[in-house]
Amino acid sequence: MFISIRGRVLLNAEALNMTESVGNYVKHRRAPIMLRENDGGYAVYFAPAISGESIAHGLQVLLAEKAKENKLPVCSLCEKGIFLKSSDKKVLEASLGRNVDDKDVEATIIKECTVEDIGGFLYAEKKANVKRTSNFYTGYMIPTFEALKNSVIEPQLHSRYALGTKFVKDQGQMLYYVEISSAVYCFSLDLDTRYIGRLTFDVDRAGDLVLSDEERKSRINTLLEAVKTFLLENSYGAKKTRFLPVSSWESMVISISDKTWTVPSPFASSYIENAEKKREKISFNTELHVFREGSFEQFVVDTLDAVGKRVS
Numbered sequence: 189m190f191i192s193i194r195g196r197v198l199l200n201a202e203a204l205n206m207t208e209s210v211g212n213y214v215k216h217r218r219a220p221i222m223l224r225e226n227d228g229g230y231a232v233y234f235a236p237a238i239s240g241e242s243i244a245h246g247l248q249v250l251l252a253e254k255a256k257e258n259k260l261p262v263c264s265l266c267e268k269g270i271f272l273k274s275s276d277k278k279v280l281e282a283s284l285g286r287n288v289d290d291k292d293v294e295a296t297i298i299k300e301c302t303v304e305d306i307g308g309f310l311y312a313e314k315k316a317n318v319k320r321t322s323n324f325y326t327g328y329m330i331p332t333f334e335a336l337k338n339s340v341i342e343p344q345l346h347s348r349y350a351l352g353t354k355f356v357k358d359q360g361q362m363l364y365y366v367e368i369s370s371a372v373y374c375f376s377l378d379l380d381t382r383y384i385g386r387l388t389f390d391v392d393r394a395g396d397l398v399l400s401d402e403e404r405k406s407r408i409n410t411l412l413e414a415v416k417t418f419l420l421e422n423s424y425g426a427k428k429t430r431f432l433p434v435s436s437w438e439s440m441v442i443s444i445s446d447k448t449w450t451v452p453s454p455f456a457s458s459y460i461e462n463a464e465k466k467r468e469k470i471s472f473n474t475e476l477h478v479f480r481e482g483s484f485e486q487f488v489v490d491t492l493d494a495v496g497k498r499v500s
């Protein structure tokens with residue numbers, strides 16, 4: 189089963205993905221975006237962005253949490269939100285708390301860590317390299333076409349007040365700047381359940397089941413629970429203790445298909461129509477669920493219930 193999610197979300201006064209800090213100045217992430225201009229040429233805009241890594245981190249934190257709740261295995265690093273992902277033998281053995289044979293690394297990790305089964309890993313050892321590609325796909329959130337030229341990044345001044353204390357000389361009136369941004373952002377997330385619980389790396393054994401059907405289903409359902417909470421609670425980005433964005437979803441399309449079928453990019457305002465047109469031409473038993481107005485929460489709950497029905 190392949191689930192494709194595309195949406196547009198208005199985020200005001202957000203600092204969800206910061207990059208470097210230079211002295212007392214903290215910068216928002218920017219990405220170069222190329223746009224076709226009216227004269228047929230192209231121009232590049234540097235726009236505020238939220239990285240796919242940041243989205244993947246948020247989703248995997250929830251996945252670890254839901255997996256623990258559902259009594260599915262999670263390694264001791266992923267369960268704390270530390271996604272070193274079996275990067276070498278030392279990390280792997282520390283995360284599983286025992287010695288591991290180099291021979292069957294992928295099967296061992298699939299069995300013992302739901303997060304790495306679904307989110308992939310890269311085991312880089314001299315004698316045995318194993319790469320497992322993530323079963324979900326996401327990317328940069330960038331402003332939509334109409335919002336791009338009007339999206340803003342603005343440094344906000346903050347100060348820490350210490351007047352009247354003996355600390356004023358060293359620490360008083362400390363000034364710092366945090367860049368905040370406001371834009372309508374594109375959101376993309378695809379889930380491919382095909383290889384969850386199956387080997388992928390060794391060409392002779394790719395596709396072989398490591399888990400039982402029952403275990404596979406419960407991992408897929410756990411992933412869906414994580415996605416549901418992720419969308420309902422906007423569980424991406426950082427710096428939310430003092431820069432919690434004012435946000436609202438403007439639209440979303442979720443497709444459910446038997447095989448790879450992605451919803452067209454929400455960069456264009458016509459993406460919902462584009463998705464409907466695409467389905468008329470190509471369909472792998474493809475269902476489209478569309479949110480344009482009304483209750484976003486109800487849409488997410490209803491749609492993910494529909495996905496769950498196709499799992500069972």
Ligand SMILES: [Zn+2]
Pocket residue numbers: 262263264265266267273274283301303304
């Ligand atoms: Zn893990």
